[in-house]
Each structure stands twice: as C-alpha cells, then as structure tokens.
Amino acid sequence: MIPEAIAALSEQISQYGNASSLHATGRAVRKKVEEARESIATCIGSDASEVIFTGSGTEANNLAIKGFYWKAVEEDLQRNVIVVAAFEHHAILEPIEWLEEHEGATVIYIPVAAHGIIELDALAEIIKTERDYIALICVMHSNNEIGTVQPVAEVVKLAGDIPVHTDAVQSFGKVPINFAALGVTSATISAHKIGGPLGVAALVLKRGVDITPVLHGGGQERDIRSGTINAPSIVAFAVAAQRAVANRELNYSRISGMRSLLAKKIIDAVPDARINGSNLEMLPGILNMTFPGTESDSLLLMLDNAGISTSTGSACSAGVQRPSHVLLALGMSEKDVRGSLRFSLGITTSEEEINSVGEVIADVVAKVRSAYLGATK
Amino acid sequence: MKVIAAMSGGVDSAVAAARAVEAGHEVIGVHLALSNNPQKYRSGARGCCTIEDSHDARRAADVIGIPFYIWDMAEEFHDGVVENFIEEYSNGRTPNPCLRCNEKIKFAAVLDRASALGYDAVATGHYAQLNESAIGRTMHRAVDPLKDQSYVLAVLNSKQIAGAMFPLGDTHKEDVRIEAKARGLYVANKPDSHDICFIPSGNNAGWLRDRLGSEVGPIVDEAGNKVGEHQGAYTYTIGQRRGLGLSVPTEGGTPRYVLKIEPKSNTVVVGSKEALAISTITGEDPIWCGHAPVKNTEHRGFAQIRAHGAALPCMYIATDSSITAKLDEPLLGLATGQGLVIYDGDRVVGSATVSATE
Numbered sequence: 001m002i003p004e005a006i007a008a009l010s011e012q013i014s015q016y017g018n019a020s021s022l023h024a025t026g027r028a029v030r031k032k033v034e035e036a037r038e039s040i041a042t043c044i045g046s047d048a049s050e051v052i053f054t055g056s057g058t059e060a061n062n063l064a065i066k067g068f069y070w071k072a073v074e075e076d077l078q079r080n081v082i083v084v085a086a087f088e089h090h091a092i093l094e095p096i097e098w099l100e101e102h103e104g105a106t107v108i109y110i111p112v113a114a115h116g117i118i119e120l121d122a123l124a125e126i127i128k129t130e131r132d133y134i135a136l137i138c139v140m141h142s143n144n145e146i147g148t149v150q151p152v153a154e155v156v157k158l159a160g161d162i163p164v165h166t167d168a169v170q171s172f173g174k175v176p177i178n179f180a181a182l183g184v185t186s187a188t189i190s191a192h193k194i195g196g197p198l199g200v201a202a203l204v205l206k207r208g209v210d211i212t213p214v215l216h217g218g219g220q221e222r223d224i225r226s227g228t229i230n231a232p233s234i235v236a237f238a239v240a241a242q243r244a245v246a247n248r249e250l251n252y253s254r255i256s257g258m259r260s261l262l263a264k265k266i267i268d269a270v271p272d273a274r275i276n277g278s279n280l281e282m283l284p285g286i287l288n289m290t291f292p293g294t295e296s297d298s299l300l301l302m303l304d305n306a307g308i309s310t311s312t313g314s315a316c317s318a319g320v321q322r323p324s325h326v327l328l329a330l331g332m333s334e335k336d337v338r339g340s341l342r343f344s345l346g347i348t349t350s351e352e353e354i355n356s357v358g359e360v361i362a363d364v365v366a367k368v369r370s371a372y373l374g375a376t377k
Numbered sequence: 378m379k380v381i382a383a384m385s386g387g388v389d390s391a392v393a394a395a396r397a398v399e400a401g402h403e404v405i406g407v408h409l410a411l412s413n414n415p416q417k418y419r420s421g422a423r424g425c426c427t428i429e430d431s432h433d434a435r436r437a438a439d440v441i442g443i444p445f446y447i448w449d450m451a452e453e454f455h456d457g458v459v460e461n462f463i464e465e466y467s468n469g470r471t472p473n474p475c476l477r478c479n480e481k482i483k484f485a486a487v488l489d490r491a492s493a494l495g496y497d498a499v500a501t502g503h504y505a506q507l508n509e510s511a512i513g514r515t516m517h518r519a520v521d522p523l524k525d526q527s528y529v530l531a532v533l534n535s536k537q538i539a540g541a542m543f544p545l546g547d548t549h550k551e552d553v554r555i556e557a558k559a560r561g562l563y564v565a566n567k568p569d570s571h572d573i574c575f576i577p578s579g580n581n582a583g584w585l586r587d588r589l590g591s592e593v594g595p596i597v598d599e600a601g602n603k604v605g606e607h608q609g610a611y612t613y614t615i616g617q618r619r620g621l622g623l624s625v626p627t628e629g630g631t632p633r634y635v636l637k638i639e640p641k642s643n644t645v646v647v648g649s650k651e652a653l654a655i656s657t658i659t660g661e662d663p664i665w666c667g668h669a670p671v672k673n674t675e676h677r678g679f680a681q682i683r684a685h686g687a688a689l690p691c692m693y694i695a696t697d698s699s700i701t702a703k704l705d706e707p708l709l710g711l712a713t714g715q716g717l718v719i720y721d722g723d724r725v726v727g728s729a730t731v732s733a734t735e
Contacts, residue, residue: 298494301405301446319431319447320410371493375453375486 002195002240009197009236019229020220029231036238043241044168044189044204045178052203052221053234057169057190058091059214060203063225064165064186065095065136067211069105072135072163074212081130084138085110085118085150087329090314092138092167110139112329116148116277124158134162141168141177141187145313145326145342146277147286149175156183163209169193169201173244174252174283179204186211189241191233196240200233251347256284258345258354263287265358270365276327276340285345290332294339294368295375297321302364303341308357311342339372378497380404380542383483384437384445386430388557388564389502389545391437395560396544397500398441404500406438406445409487411454412575433564440561448490450482457481459575463588466611469640470714473529474573475684476728480532480664488540498542505530505725506546507538512668514538518723521549528684531718531728535667582612594643596623599636599652607645610638616653616710623647634710654707658682660700660717660729670695670726679720680704682711682731693719700729 001009012032017025019033034048041048054060065082072079082096086109099105108126111119118139127134137159142149152166163185171177173194179187186209190201205211205224213219217226244251266273266289276288291299296312303310313324323337332340343357380402382394397404408431431447438445458477465472488499504519505527516538519525533541545553550569557565576584586609596605605623607613613621617635627633627649634653637646658680670676672695679688680702690705700719711734719726 297446297448298490301444302494304444304446305405315447319408319435320449320451321447367494371490374489374493 001197001236002243004243005191005196005236005240008239009232012232012235015231017231019231020218032235033229033231036234039238040189040202040241041204043245044172044187045180045182046204047207049222050179050204050207052205052225053229054201054203054221054225055199055227055230057167057188057193057201060188060190060201061089061091061165061167062095063203063214064188064205064211065092065138066099066214067224068136068163068165068185069099069103070212071210073104078133079135080104081106081108081133082136082138083108083110083123083126083130083134085112085140087112087116087143087145087326088138088140089144089167089169092140093325096138105135106133112331114330115279116143116146116330117279118150118155120151120154120158123155127158127160127162131160131162137162137164139164139166141166141171142175142281142283143277143326144170145286145324146288146330147283148277148279149281149283152184153182170283173241173248174285175281176248185209191237191240194240194244196237197233200230200237202237247347252284255345255347255349256282258349258351259284259287261351262343262345262354262357263289265354266361269358269362273365276330276332285349287343287345288327288340289343290327290336290340291365291368292336292339293372294365295372296339296341298368298371299339299341299364302368303357303360306356306360306364308353308360309344311344312340313337378402379495380498380500381487381491381496382406382443382500383487384408384434385502385570386433386437386564386567387502387570388554388562388567389504389550390434391441391502391562391564392553392557392560393500393502393542393544394437394443395441395562397542398443400544402498402500404441404443405496406434406441406443407487408434408445408447409450409454409482410447411450411482433567437562437564440563448487450486453486454478454482454575457486462573462575463585465714466585467589467640468714469610469638471614471712472714473684473716474575475529476532476716479530484533484537484541488537492540498540500542500544502545503530503543504545504550505543507541507543515667516725517546518720518725519543519546523685524550526684527720527725528681528686528716528718531666531716531725532664533666534664538667582609585609585612592643594645596621596645596647598633599646599648604633604647610640610643610645613638613645615712621647638712650709653710655709655711655734656704656707657735658702658704658708658711658717658731659733660702661698661732663695663698663700663727663729665727666725668726672696676721678702678726679722681718681720682708682715688720691719695727699732700727 017029019030037051038048041051100107110123139155156164165186166184168187169190172189186205192198215226274290312321327337380397382404384390384406435445458474462472462474503526504524506517508515518527591609595603596607598604604625613635633647636648675692680691681688691702693702713731715731717731718728
C-alpha cells in the first residue's frame with residue numbers, strides 16, 4: 001500500500017460509524033464514502049452513481065456476469081449465450097463456467113491471436129450469428145499475464161446493444177481508461193492493484209442498467225450489492241486511485257523503460273528466450289517470457305533463491321503449477337507454456353534489481369535446462 | 378550442503394527437514410504432488426497427497442523457516458508407479474508400490490532434478506540409517522524396529538544412497554512426535570499413513586476391478602477340479618485364505634489357501650497350507666545398496682519379504698541378474714512381484730523383485 005492510502009485508512013478506521021445510519025456519526029462516514037465515490041468516478045471517467053463498491057474484484061466480476069446473465073434469461077429464456085475472451089482471468093472464466101454447468105448458459109470463446117489480442121473478426125462473426133441470444137460479452141481491458149491491452153472500444157461497437165463487461169483490474173491506474181468514452185456497460189476495478197488496501201473493489205455499472213443481485217440483504221449499494229459499506233477501505237481506495245491516475249504517465253514511462261531494460265538483459269544472457277504478447281498498447285509492468293527447454297517451476301525456485309520473485313501461470317488448490325491457460329490460448333505448445341515465466345515490475349522496481357536478474361539468469365536457465373533434459377531423457 | 382527436504386505434510390518429514398536445517402545445511406522444502414486429481418481431505422491413516430497435506434507441508438516449512446515449493450510429479454508417479462502396479466497385477470504378481478516410488482520418484486526423478494539444480498542431497502522422513510565406513514556408504518535398519526523402513530528403501534543403488542539423507546534413523550517414532558510438538562509443528566499428532574496412497578478408498582480389489590475388468594474365472598484345486606469361481610484373478614494374493622467363497626469343501630474341512638494365480642487362463646489355484654511352504658526365493662533385477670556381495674558365492678544373511686516382516690535367516694547367492702535366497706526354515710506363501718531384501722546383520726545388502734519360489 002502507498003503511504004497516503006495507509007494514512008487515509010488509519011484515520012478513517014477510527015471514525016466508527018455505519019455509513020447507512022441516519023445519525024450524525026453515520027452521516028459523517030457517509031460523506032467520506034460519497035466523496036470517495038466521486039473521486040473514483042472522476043479517475044475512471046464515470047458518474048459517481050455508477051460506482052458500486054464490492055469486497056473484491058472477483059465479487060465485482062461475479063456480480064456483473066451472473067447479474068447480466070440472470071437478468072437476460074429472466075427477460076428472454078433464449079438469451080443464454082455468454083461470449084468471452086479465451087484468456088480471461090479465472091475470476092471471469094470460473095463464474096461463466098459455473099453458469100454453464102448449473103444455469104444452462106452456453107459459452108462461446110473469442111479466439112486470441114498469437115501476439116495476444118482477441119480476434120475481432122471472429123467476434124464479429126459470433127455476434128452476426130448469435131446476436132439475439134447473447135446475454136453478455138466479456139473482454140478484459142488488458143491481460144494480466146502478458147500485458148496486452150485489448151480493443152475494448154471496438155468490441156463495444158460490434159456489440160451494439162448487447163451488454164459488454166470489461167475486467168479492468170489490471171489497467172486501472174496503469175494505462176488510460178475512461179468508462180464513458182469506452183462505452184462498456186460495466187467494468188471492474190480493484191484497489192489492491194494500485195497501492196490501495198486489500199478487500200475493496202468496485203463494479204462500475206452504467207446508469208439506468210439494472211442487474212440481478214448476487215448478495216441479498218440491505219441493498220446498500222444501489223440495491224445491487226448488499227453488505228455494510230467498508231468505509232475506511234473505500235476512502236483509502238480513492239486516495240490510491242487519485243495518486244495512481246495523477247502519476248500514471250510518469251510511472252508508465254519509468255516502468256515500461258525498466259521492462260525494456262529487463263527484456264534486453266534477459267535476451268542478452270539467454271538469446272533464445274522469447275517475449276510473449278505484443279501490442280502497441282501494453283501494461284508497463286508485465287514481462288512474460290518463454291525459456292525453451294525449461295520448466296518454469298524450477299526457474300521460479302532458482303530465481304526465488306536468488307531473491308528474485310517471479311510467477312508462473314496459476315496454481316490449483318493443492319498448489320500445483322498448472323500450464324497457463326492464457327499462453328495456451330495464444331496457441332503456444334504445452335511444452336513452451338511450461339517453460340514460461342512472468343516478471344512483474346512496479347514503481348519500486350530498481351535498476352539494481354533488473355541488473356541482478358541479468359547477472360543470474362544465464363546460470364539459472366542452464367541449470368534448469370540440464371534438470372529438464374535429465375527428466376525427459 | 379544444499380539439501381532438498383521432501384515434505385509430505387506428515388510429522389516425520391517435517392521433523393527431518395527441521396533437523397537438516399539444524400545440522401547447518403541450506404534447506405528448501407519440496408512437496409511432491411503425485412496425483413492429478415488430489416483428494417480434498419485425508420481420511421484417517423490412509424493415503425497422502427491431499428490438498429490438506431500440501432497445506433500441512435507448507436505450514437511446516439513456514440514454522441521451520443525454509444522456502445517451500447511444490448513439484449508436480451504426477452506424470453512420473455503415474456507412469457513409474459501406478460502403471461507398474463496395474464501391470465504387475467495383470468501378470469498375476471503382487472507388487473509393492475512404495476518400493477517403486479522410492480526407486481523411481483523420490484530418489485530418482487527428485488534427486489536428479491535436485492542435483493541438476495545444484496543441490497547435494499534429498500532428505501526424507503524415512504526411518505533408516507546411513508553409515509560411512511571402509512566399504513563406503515551403507516544403509517542400515519533404523520533404531521526403532523517398529524518404524525524401520527529400510528525394506529522399502531532397499532531399491533536404492535550406491536549413487537542414490539549417496540544423495541540421500543535420513544535424519545530420523547537414530548530416533549524412535551514417539552520421540553519424533555514429542556520433538557515435533559516442541560518445535561511447534563502442528564502435524565505432531567497427525568496419524569501415520571499406511572496402505573496404498575493412490576487408492577484412497579482402501580478398496581484395492583475394487584480399484585483393480587475398475588481398471589482390469591472383472592472377468593469371472595474358475596478357482597481350482599491342485600488336481601485341477603473346479604471348487605469355486607472368482608471375480609478377476611488379480612484381486613487374489615498368494616497365501617490368501619479369506620474371501621474365497623469356495624462351493625466345494627475339502628474332505629476333512631481343512632481350510633484352503635491361494636497357491637497360484639494364472640493370469641493367462643484367469644485361474645486361481647488353491648490347496649492346503651502345507652503346499653504353500655517354500656524354502657527358495659529367487660528375485661530378478663538386483664539392486665545393491667552400496668557395497669555389493671561377491672557374485673556366485675554363498676553368503677550368510679537374512680531375507681525379508683515384507684515391509685514389516687521378520688528377517689529370515691538364509692544363505693544367498695548373487696549373480697549379475699538375480700538373487701537366490703535359501704531359507705533355513707520354510708516360509709508359508711509368497712507372491713511373485715514382492716520385494717526380496719537381503720540383510721547382512723542390520724545392513725541392507727540389496728534387493729530384487731521376487732520372480733520364482735519353490
């Protein structure tokens with residue numbers, strides 16, 4: 001968390017009061033929450049009334065997906081098709097797969113080209129044939145594993161009056177994003193990705209659009225999300241959002257410069273390493289690379305031992321690394337996917353850290369290669 | 378040394394890892410994921426490799442203060458252990474999968490990866506001892522006779538025992554539990570695992586039936602007369618007496634035992650207890666745990682044919698491709714496919730897979 005957000009959280013956490021209460025302390029807390037809502041709305045380019053606070057990005061995505069789906073089938077049973085990019089985050093794919101298994105949804109996946117951008121022609125074709133049956137289209141604003149920004153505005157144009165939800169958790173505060181200009185029906189943003197607290201996020205939902213709630217209770221957030229409002233975290237979220245947006249351009253150029261330097265250092269040391277995903281528009285802090293003839297869990301272990309934190313695809317509930325569905329969606333072979341690793345850079349990443357990767361990476365890759373060769377002999 | 382501690386999530390491997398750290402080694406904890414479809418919880422003393430176990434292993438590593446990783450060995454385990462288990466049964470043999478796992482996974486796939494990554498040894502919570510002497514590194518029984526696991530480790534060759542570390546061999550199990558508690562390892566009271574870890578239901582016969590089918594076949598006596606029917610020959614084991622469901626009793630009402638399993642004709646042969654007696658055991662594909670015996674010469678030693686079975690006094694002869702043990706006293710019933718382990722006192726000489734008995 002950034003210091004300003006910690007300070008805001010600490011101060012607000014001592015202001016005890018329920019923002020939904022009508023008494024003076026309640027009103028005082030409410031005032032802070034509404035100021036925060038307005039400030040976040042300004043940062044994302046929406047109306048304040050369009051910001052619905054939730055407990056996590058996962059919750060906001062579940063709310064959008066299930067909310068739009070249930071609303072659609074309630075109006076017309078035949079509108080049970082969900083169209084989704086094949087390389088979305090699990091917080092999008094899992095609720096959709098759940099609807100497929102339990103609620104009769106039909107899922108159509110939008111293919112992704114090798115460089116990491118969804119195929120708009122394929123989406124146009126899907127919309128052409130299924131238009132009357134589509135409940136919702138989901139396309140993430142930028143991919144969390146490879147960093148490519150997606151042509152969401154184009155998706156909205158193709159969609160016409162079909163609702164479009166975008167998971168903008170990775171993009172918010174990192175690359176330019178404006179809810180109104182983008183034209184999506186809903187977007188998810190989260191505090192913890194921009195130096196705010198854990199456990200608070202928002203679904204930005206167009207005015208006048210009602211979706212079916214997932215949580216039922218006091219209806220605190222626009223009658224769409226129930227649950228006592230987490231005022232201290234919301235206030236800190238707003239502070240973090242303001243800072244992120246204010247510093248965005250500066251951070252972008254700094255972090256993307258570091259990213260280029262890291263990529264260069266790695267390729268200098270390991271010439272056959274490849275970068276996954278490319279677009280003119282990229283998240284600045286993500287570098288995903290394939291090291292042919294390696295296994296990423298061993299790479300992760302060896303780099304971790306050298307004090308360098310990296311990530312692989314994702315782990316199952318037993319903690320076993322699974323080959324990344326994102327890289328598989330790009331058409332990469334399972335072998336190459338298993339040899340891929342993600343480096344994440346942020347505002348605190350230093351040139352010394354980049355240099356230390358450059359110093360150890362050749363030796364790490366050589367050792368992991370010999371382990372891999374031994375195992376596949 | 379740089380050491381990889383294989384952590385199952387149980388108390389033994391947790392204490393073993395802690396001891397390796399205390400001995401001054403640079404240790405990282407590794408949990409082996411051996412199943413593609415792990416069970417959520419562990420039921421009693423059965424099975425391992427559940428999601429709960431991987432969490433327990435991680436917690437233990439946190440308490441000890443070492444890095445922790447999970448290695449996916451599900452494919453290697455399936456190919457090297459589970460497939461072998463099914464194949465052996467389909468050939469009418471009774472395999473011991475724990476031996477195969479130590480031979481092919483823990484001290485092969487894991488040790489190989491560890492060495493390639495620059496680690497010197499793999500430490501486990503097995504109960505066995507490693508000694509250094511004039512004849513090199515040797516493996517010996519653990520001091521706790523009830524927990525001694527040297528039998529299932531007898532498949533390790535010289536190179537493998539050179540890369541192995543068994544920090545618990547000199548300790549009794551009850552003391553390991555006390556030590557775990559003192560170290561704040563909350564797995565201190567976790568039950569020991571038994572049985573076959575990849576058959577969590579414990580119903581081995583049912584599990585085999587699902588994979589090998591259940592073709593009904595005859596149960597015959599030694600003279601070839603049909604005395605009953607079975608639901609798949611591989612679910613029987615040599616020496617088995619219960620659950621035969623024979624329809625034709627013997628004249629004197631004496632019990633009958635499984636003498637032989639013939640997978641090709643899908644026949645189970647039963648007979649008297651006396652007919653089970655064997656005094657010579659031959660095993661194939663010998664593995665020497667360090668110092669190998671002089672070949673084609675009789676040696677005095679002990680044969681052990683079950684994980685916690687007795688050490689049977691014997692004379693044994695080793696060749697390049699076999700071990701033959703002549704027992705001082707006959708033994709009742711031994712299935713082929715089991716491990717024959719030879720000891721010289723408490724030292725493990727080597728092992729072979731039982732291929733014939735007489």
